[in-house]
Amino acid sequence: MSHTSYNDIAGWYDQYIRESPLYRGVFLPQFWDLLGDVEGQTVCDLACGQGWIARELARRGAHVTGIDLAENLLALAKRAEEQKPLGIVYLQGDAQNPQAFIKGSFDGLVCVLSLMDIADLQAVFQTMQRMLKPGGWLVFAITHPCFQAPHAQWITTDSGEVARVVRGYFKEGFWMTATPGGVRSRVGAHHRMLSTYLNALVAANFTLEQMLEPMATGERARQVPGDCEVPSLLLIRAHLL
Numbered sequence: 545m546s547h548t549s550y551n552d553i554a555g556w557y558d559q560y561i562r563e564s565p566l567y568r569g570v571f572l573p574q575f576w577d578l579l580g581d582v583e584g585q586t587v588c589d590l591a592c593g594q595g596w597i598a599r600e601l602a603r604r605g606a607h608v609t610g611i612d613l614a615e616n617l618l619a620l621a622k623r624a625e626e627q628k629p630l631g632i633v634y635l636q637g638d639a640q641n642p643q644a645f646i647k648g649s650f651d652g653l654v655c656v657l658s659l660m661d662i663a664d665l666q667a668v669f670q671t672m673q674r675m676l677k678p679g680g681w682l683v684f685a686i687t688h689p690c691f692q693a694p695h696a697q698w699i700t701t702d703s704g705e706v707a708r709v710v711r712g713y714f715k716e717g718f719w720m721t722a723t724p725g726g727v728r729s730r731v732g733a734h735h736r737m738l739s740t741y742l743n744a745l746v747a748a749n750f751t752l753e754q755m756l757e758p759m760a761t762g763e764r765a766r767q768v769p770g771d772c773e774v775p776s777l778l779l780i781r782a783h784l785l
């Protein structure tokens with residue numbers, strides 16, 4: 545099993561997720577719109593972390609399995625399940641290892657803000673393909689590869705407008721941001737072009753249904769005005785052929 549540095553930041557990440565206006569205020573409403581009704585469905589939250597999405601899926605009536613590599617995040621997820629049981633099963637597993645998972649066991653699969661953390665993208669889509677029943681659905685969210693590229697930065701133009709300057713988009717690979725305070729300065733990310741994500745999805749036999757690029761509102765818009773100019777996140781819904 546490969547190493548993940550989320551084990552080292554589990555407590556910090558748990559707090560970050562709870563407080564982030566980007567996730568709560570901007571990401572979640574669009575995510576639930578894209579997901580639709582999950583009641584009665586068997587759903588896997590792949591790379592579930594501390595389980596905040598798994599819990600909400602379960603509250604919406606899904607039968608949920610959460611899978612992650614980082615045992616310290618899984619421990620937080622399991623503790624929440626013990627304190628307020630929702631019937632969620634948590635398992636440790638490497639999303640890059642398709643053979644480790646039972647074929648055709650889920651109606652749907654979510655993977656939230658995690659593909660950038662995993663080196664072998666094609667292997668993860670193959671895992672998803674294997675886990676889903678024929679026709680099964682997939683909803684995943686990533687940091688927007690066009691605007692969260694290595695070395696991208698905010699500038700203020702001479703006329704006072706906020707703008708995003710992107711460099712190094714074509715250079716794929718692992719990188720860490722120098723801007724302190726967030727996830728990517730702690731654990732880094734694998735940068736890929738948008739076309740790499742979409743081509744890998746299609747290669748694993750998925751059909752694209754819908755993409756969303758949320759514009760910031762509320763507290764996040766006040767915190768990061770540039771998020772009203774270009775999107776930070778990209779959400780994709782697809783299904784297996």
Ligand SMILES: C[S@@+](CC[C@H](N)C(=O)[O-])C[C@H]1O[C@@H](n2cnc3c(N)ncnc32)[C@H](O)[C@@H]1O
Nearest residue numbers: 550591592593612613614638639656657658661
């Ligand atoms: C940014 S966190 C997102 C976690 C959760 N989905 C959320 O929204 O809070 C990325 C997650 O990917 C998990 N991860 C990284 N590599 C993995 C792998 N190969 N297999 C399974 N999970 C992995 C990490 O442990 C971490 O929980």
